[in-house]
Amino acid sequence: MQIGMVGLGKMGGKMAERLRRGGHDVVGYDRDPAVSDVSSLKELMERLQEPRAVWVMVPSGPPTHATIEELGNLMSPGDILVDGGNSHYVDDQKHGAALGAKQIGFVDCGVSGGVWGLENGYALMVGGSTENVERLMPVFDTLKPEKDGFVHAGEIGAGHFAKMVHNGIEYGMMQAFAEGWELLEASDVVTDVPGAFKSWRTGTVIRSWLLDLLVRALDEDPALEELEGYAQDSGEGRWTVQAAVDHAVPLPVITAALYARFASRQDDSPAMKVVAALRNQFGGHAVTSKEGSVAKGADSPGADVVPPVEAQK
Structure with a gap:
């Protein structure tokens, strides 16, 4: 399948490569001419055969809004645009309505997999009409892992809503590991903290990829002395907590994890x-x-x- 990829950074570039390895014809555009196949979004549209499919992987917020607006003015009825960034599901609904008025399809796709996705595949949480999602399934099948890793979560906005909750859960899990590490470090009873975490990787109920990544980090820096105690948030945690308020759903763990990140920025x-x-x-x-x-x-x-x-x- 032919697809345009807008945004060839850490995620977009590797996703484009995985698609090419899977036999797809990918035409990529990025502001960095060194990695771009075309010089503009206009040229990208000219290179793609109608009906066209374009996947946007740029930072959420104004960059995504501007990119989707520009593409919407260049695309034709019957084309499909996929927003694969970390957009707010409320924005998806606005984008879907604006593009739908021009008879351009819109699909939102929450993507998880990070820098490891090229080899391992990406978990995909998709929102949109059944017709548009089915049309894009060859791309989704190539990007996802061999087993599981894909859900058509619902209509427009559902994909990013599911990804938002996923990231909220991630906040809570990371905070639990972080607090456990701090307690072990503070104790004079446990003398091999990295070893304790390694011992949990097999046969325990908390074994996970996050635990594997923490062990990897501790192998590189056993006391994490090279890092500052400062954790940024990319927005999904805030949106998760806000959605919880909107739906009157208590999220004490995720909310506390978000606030802990705020506290980390205060000396x-x-x-x-x-x-x-x-x-x-x-x-x-x-x-x-x-x-x-x-x-x-x-x-x-x-x-x-x-x-x-x-x-x-």
Whole structure:
């Protein structure tokens, strides 16, 4: 099958290569001319035979919006556009409606597999009409792993909704591994922390690819001394928590994992300043100033504390 691939970065480039290895005719476009087959989206459209299929793999948000809008002005009725980036499912519904008005098909596809997908295949979560999804099945069959790894999750938006929840679960699993590692490191009982994680890889209920990747990271840097305790988020965790609020579904683990990422970016957490100040006020717990000195607790001799009104009676 012939397909255009827009965005040939870490994911898009390897996906294009996997498709070529599978016998597909891939015409790629990227802003980097060194990896691009054509010089513009217009030339890409001219190279593809109608009815055309174009897969977009660019960063979510404004880059995706702009790319889809430009392609929508270049495509013809009967063409199909696939958004394979990490877009918000609400945006999919808007894009699908705008393209549908021009009789251009739209399919959203959540893709998981990272840099390993070229060899192992990509998990694909797809949203769109049955007709459009079936037309693209030769591409999906080549990209996915040999077993499982594909779902037609529902109508437009369903693919990215499923991927959003997948990434939310990933947040929670990663946070659990991270907290376990920190506790093991803090303990003076366990002296081989990397070995403990390796021992869990076979025969345990927490064996997983994430565990394998953590063991790999610990092999390279046993105490993770080369890394800073800062974790970015790419948006899906926030969208998952927001969707939970919209649907009144409690997500305590995923929400806590998202907030932990926010906390990782604060060298001197404002929220913890408030907590420390309140603990000092109501419980007399000592606090540490920026200069490193220990401030007097509320029950320390000489501390200027005004008791609650009830206590004064």
